[in-house]
Structure formats: structure tokens, C-alpha cells
Amino acid sequence: MFVLLACLALLAEAAIGYPDRLFRAIGHPVTWIGRLIAFLDGRLNDPAFPAARRRAGGVLTVAVLVLAAGIPAWGVQTALGGGVGLAATALIASSLFAQRSLGAHVGAVASALEAHGLDAGRVAVSRIVGRDPQALDEAAVCRAAIESLAENFSDGVVAPAFWLAAGGLPGCAAYKAINxxxxxxxxxxxxxxxxxxxxxxxxxxxxxxxxxxxxxxxxAACPLVRGASAGDAWRAVRRDARRHRSPNAGWPEAAMAGALGLALAGPRAYGGVMVEDGYMGEGGRREATPADIRRALALYRAADALLIALLGGAALLLIWRG
Structure with missing residues (x-):
């Protein structure tokens, strides 16, 4: 039933997203979690505390967050039950996904570059990445947008779906709190x-x-997108994913880089500090363009559709088997 729940939640979020009117009225689960994190950070992370005490405070913070998110989610899921309640639970769970907003924010970077040039592109990309926008030329803005799309497809779509399918609404809510x-x-x-x-x-x-x-x-989505190479994507994943400074971000970024024939990641600046990192994909082949952002978005949507189809097929198989 949790697999079906994940499929329905993805479909609901793809169809309606999280309405702006609802956000203005009650906020969003991420903003609720964020306020609790900020409160605990202020109380348990005094710079005067020794490092060991601050680390212990961080462990306590994570435990509080998981319980604060998971227990109410379990209560909602239990109260709603199956049948019509399953659809209502899926609608609630859809608030923990970012399919529509991710595509919109990344698409806005391409639109800004195409319509208004580099300065507008820098402003748009600054809304989705933490690096210094003024240090980016057009190709770097495009790469940053594509990297954000790849990483957040994992963090904001696939991971919530995985934990919703594995642990129901409590599992998904706990994941969102941790993330x-x-x-x-x-x-x-x-x-x-x-x-x-x-x-x-x-x-x-x-x-x-x-x-x-x-x-x-x-x-798997590469054959569905013109010009995307499944073979190059797979080779980039095998060759480059483990070279990324993050144990996870390199996997989707390498796949996207190989599929599009780009070099992603590599050295970049955050807050004036240069961070060294391995390149995903073959470096030096060509500069990224707004058209590459559009192709990355097409690949993202195709991969997202495959995820929904995979969950739907798995749910039907599980239902058929009883």
C-alpha cells in the first residue's frame, strides 16, 4: 500500500503542486521544520559551548526533528486509513515533493538567460544554488542550474518517493526533516x-x-530524449560518481553530465571560498548553454515519468499478488 501511496502522491504533486494560496495561509511543512531547526540551533548551539557539547546538541536536534515529523505523520496516516483515506494521505504526502517547483525554478534560469542575458541568469540561478553568482559566466550559470536539477531530482523527488514507499507517511516526513x-x-x-x-x-x-x-x-530516460546518450551517461556514472565530494550528489550529476555531453561539478566558489571537486563527465568538450538546460529539463521529466510508472507497476503487481 505504501508503494501505491508514493505513486499517487507523485501524481498529485505533478498535477497541482503546492498552491500559493495554501502556502500563504498556513506555510509549508518545510517551513514548519525550518522554524523548529532554527529554534534548536539558537538554544543548543551556543558558540561558547565546547565542540563536544555542540555535537551532542546536534544529535539531540536530529532526534527531536525525526520524532516531531514522524509521530504526527503516523497519527495522520493511521487516522485516515485506506480507501478514500489513502487518497487523502497521498494528497498530504504530495506536499513533501518538489517536482513542479524544481522544474519551474530551473526553467526560470534558462528563460532569464534567453530573454534578458547574463545578469538576469545570475539572479535566477542564485535562487537555487549557494555559489557566488557574480563569479559565474553564462556557461557556469547553465552548469549550476543543471547540477541543481540533477541533485534536487534525487533529494526532492526520488528520495521522498523512496521513503514514502518504504515507510509510509512517517518515513517520508522523517526523511524531509533530516534533509x-x-x-x-x-x-x-x-x-x-x-x-x-x-x-x-x-x-x-x-x-x-x-x-x-x-x-x-x-x-533509462535517455532513449526518450533526443540527443541524450544512455551509454555516455552510464560510463560517466561508473567513472566519475565516486569522485564527487558528496557521497550522493555525484551519481545523478554524473548521469546528467554524461547524458548531455557536458562536464559538471569541478572546482567552484561558495562564499568566496574555492571548493575543489572532481569533474562529472568529460571536461573540456564544450560550454553549456541555455539549450542544455532545456534538454536537462526534458531528461528530468522523462526520468520522473519513469519513476511514477515504476511505482505504479510495482503497486499493481503487489495488489495482484494479494
Whole structure:
């Protein structure tokens, strides 16, 4: 039943997203989690505390977040039950996916570059990546958008679907809490090096299966997109994925890079600090363009459709087998 729930939730989010009117009225589950993280960060992460105490506070924060997200989700799922309740649970679960918003934000980068040039593209890409936008030329803006699309397809779509299928609404809500914590406090900065350690390590763990599945989905989607190479995508995954500084981001990024014939990742600047990283795909082949963002979006949508079809087929098989 959880596999069917994941399929229905993806379909619901693809169809209606998260309405702006609802967001203005009550916010969003991620904003609720974010407020709790900010509160715990302020209370348990005093810079005057020794590193060991701050790390312990980070472990406690992650435990509180998982319980605060998972227990209410379990209560909702139990109360709604099956039948019509399953559809209602799927609608609630759809708020934990980012299919529509991800495509819209990445597409906005291509539109800005095409219509208004580099400065507009830099503004658009700054909304989805953390690197220094003023240091990016047009090709770097395009690469950043494509990298964000690949990584967030894993984190914002495939991983929530995986944990929804594996653990129902509580599993998906707990995953979202962990992933949000990593995005807020899982950075190697003086403030969060110790406090965010638990969030970062747990996020690496829970994203491990989805990142590999995302790479396979991108490879499988290549025959559906003109000009995308499944063979090059698979070779890039095998050759480059483990060279990425993240244990997970390299898998979807390498698949996307190989499929499009681009070099992604590599050295880049965050907050004025240069971060060294391995290249995904064959470097130096050509510069990325807004047209490549469009092709990446087509590949993303095809891979997303395959994910929905995979879950739907698995659900039908499980129902048929009783």
C-alpha cells in the first residue's frame, strides 16, 4: 500500500503542486521544520559551548526533528486509513515533493538567460544554488542550474518517493526533516561544523539509495530524449560518481553530465571560498548553454515519468499478488 501511496502522491504533486494560496495561509511543512531547526540551533548551539557539547546538541536536534515529523505523520496516516483515506494521505504526502517547483525554478534560469542575458541568469540561478553568482559566466550559470536539477531530482523527488514507499507517511516526513536539517545546519562552517555533524552524516545515509536510483532513472530516460546518450551517461556514472565530494550528489550529476555531453561539478566558489571537486563527465568538450538546460529539463521529466510508472507497476503487481 505504501508503494501505491508514493505513486499517487507523485501524481498529485505533478498535477497541482503546492498552491500559493495554501502556502500563504498556513506555510509549508518545510517551513514548519525550518522554524523548529532554527529554534534548536539558537538554544543548543551556543558558540561558547565546547565542540563536544555542540555535537551532542546536534544529535539531540536530529532526534527531536525525526520524532516531531514522524509521530504526527503516523497519527495522520493511521487516522485516515485506506480507501478514500489513502487518497487523502497521498494528497498530504504530495506536499513533501518538489517536482513542479524544481522544474519551474530551473526553467526560470534558462528563460532569464534567453530573454534578458547574463545578469538576469545570475539572479535566477542564485535562487537555487549557494555559489557566488557574480563569479559565474553564462556557461557556469547553465552548469549550476543543471547540477541543481540533477541533485534536487534525487533529494526532492526520488528520495521522498523512496521513503514514502518504504515507510509510509512517517518515513517520508522523517526523511524531509533530516534533509531540511542538512540544508540548514549541515555545513562545514565555524558555527555548524560540530552542531551540524549528525544532520550531515544522517542525510548522507538516507540519500544513499535514492541517489543511485536517480542515476539509473536518468540513464533509462535517455532513449526518450533526443540527443541524450544512455551509454555516455552510464560510463560517466561508473567513472566519475565516486569522485564527487558528496557521497550522493555525484551519481545523478554524473548521469546528467554524461547524458548531455557536458562536464559538471569541478572546482567552484561558495562564499568566496574555492571548493575543489572532481569533474562529472568529460571536461573540456564544450560550454553549456541555455539549450542544455532545456534538454536537462526534458531528461528530468522523462526520468520522473519513469519513476511514477515504476511505482505504479510495482503497486499493481503487489495488489495482484494479494
Amino acid at each position: 531540511t536539517a542538512d540544508s540548514m545546519i549541515g555545513h562545514r562552517t565555524p558555527r555548524h561544523e560540530a552542531f551540524g555533524w549528525a544532520a550531515a552524516r544522517l542525510d548522507d545515509l538516507v540519500n544513499l539509495p535514492a541517489s543511485r536510483l536517480t542515476a539509473l532513472l536518468v540513464v
